[in-house]
Amino acid sequence: MDRFVFLTIDGLSRGAVYAAFALALVLIWRAARVVNFAQGAMAVAAAYVAYTVSAQTGSYWLGFVVAIVAGLLLGALVDRAVMRYVDHTSPLNPVIVALGLVLLIQAVLGMVYGSEFRPAEAPFSRSALTVGGLAVLSPYDLFVFATIGVVVVGLAWIFARTAVGLRMRAAAFAPEVSRLLGVNVGGMLTLGWALASGVGALAAMLVIPTELGLHPHAMDLVFVSAFTAAVVGGLDSPPGAVVGGLVVGLLLSYVSGYAGSDLTPLAVLVLLLAVLLVRPGGLFAPVAARRV
């Protein structure tokens, strides 16, 4: 029972990070109909910037803020400098370009920082507090839940309650009409990329201290898990991404706790295939007709 509670909490904490990362994927998918395969590499790049700043100044929190800002800027840069010029008639093209970005970013990181694991510090203790003889939450878990909660609520608020959010939704839903009504569609697209990349950077900052450390490939498996989470929820649905993230986190935690951590990649693949074969639109997909 102890172990089950521990694994559940651990899974929810991981799942919260996957949820944030999946949310970033969903944001770009909704805005631009592109699955950003470079998301992981971009987030790692932001985390490396934070690492440098933290190492120079000795302040974790300065690095944390810098990571998010770097993520925002990188997202805007990728949209403005690369993605805008890609021919979107075939869905293959943006995917291939994103993969080129993955190679480029990882190579540049490898050249600048070398490809050894760098220990990443956590701002709070990761050992669990005991309540009534049961080891439950660590302060770091609480920090993760609080941060992701703020992000999710914040994004929901931006999209549902602000004028900018309304414009972003309009620009994604009907670009031509929005343009006629005076919405800066290109600007909204850039803003969407920046937001998504910022959220991705935040997720990377939260997940890297719980894994082996900072490495150009640190987010590869996290990306696959988050993609699975986004697919489980349906790529179009932000609440679905959050639920999917928690589901994937719990599953991975149970698999690694009861069956061995080596099997987690396999579990992700099996879940992804199962969801796609049984319910390709995700668990929360509305019924859709195919356009002929």
Place this chain on the structure above:
Amino acid sequence: MSATRAAVPPKQRPADAGDRPVDRRRGSTLLRHLAIMLAAGLLLVGVSYAVEPFRNFQLATVAAYLCATAGLTVLTGLNGQLSLGHGALMATGAYTVAFCQNAFADRGMTGGWLLPLSLGAAVLGTVAVGAVVGVAAARLRGPYLAGVTLAVAVVVPALAVTFDGVFNGEQGLSVPVEPPPVSLGPYFPYERWQLWLTGAATLLALLLLANLIRSRYGRTFRAVRDDEVAARLAGIHVARTQVLAFVVSAATAGLGGALLAVLAQSVSPGAFSLTLSLFLLMAVVIGGLGRLTGALWGAVLLVALPDLTHSLTEMLTLSPAVAQRMEGNLPLAIFGITLIVVMIAAPGGVQGLLSRLGRALLARWSARRS
């Protein structure tokens, strides 16, 4: 039906790779391809005597990569399915050949026919895996397919470590390969023999692929890529076609992986990482999607670029630590940038540029003659 709907012309897809009318050339396709392959084989034998052993080995590596890139270009360029998992399929072929060769060596069996048998087994093994992935892939589109194959590429190398009783973990397995036959003489260079072996296998695979592309199946591949609904209306079984394309592509990828394992005489999960899958895709795109000649340029690039950057870093006198970082990563960075630039500026790739150049020259020449 409303009038407005009919007034909008259907979106024209620009004619690209492999769509040109094919009835310009006369004569038997099989005979023509056979002649080309024979000429290529003779050229290869000539080259193998002309160049030093190391270049022979490099050419053999190009041939092994060419197997995989040719299969991938058929899948992605002609059938429109994006696979990021071909590195994993190559790993399947490589491990199968390692198992077979080890089993033969353990039983003390020798003979020239064993290696072709192992290669055949590798192809069959990869076909089985490819069929499973292909059945799933046929139900998926665009980013979903890319995501699943990406997961395959990440997961399969990890499996080798998980079941290290079978695959021997990170260390991998050795692949015992027999020396060249005695009839070729006692001082026959081993690298030349390797080039002959891989060259022969690759040419055979290319011959089959080239014929497939120009056959009824090749046309259905392209029809499904261009418009699934129209293909279905024309009586093509879309899912079956997609699975077939995936299986063919998997078979060549398996052969390529097996040849790489035979060349290196060992196989380890590190050689078949996600980066290899991305490299293959990159090579195919840069070479020119959907053309076998494009796959050739891509395979050459895969071998030549790391070599070039190696000599480049040696020319710039750098500190050893920096040089080591540069050497591993500079080819990756160059590949990444080239890929992005090619996708944006020249979607036809190297072969597209070359054929455009060739056509322009031809037009000028014929204009001058008339």
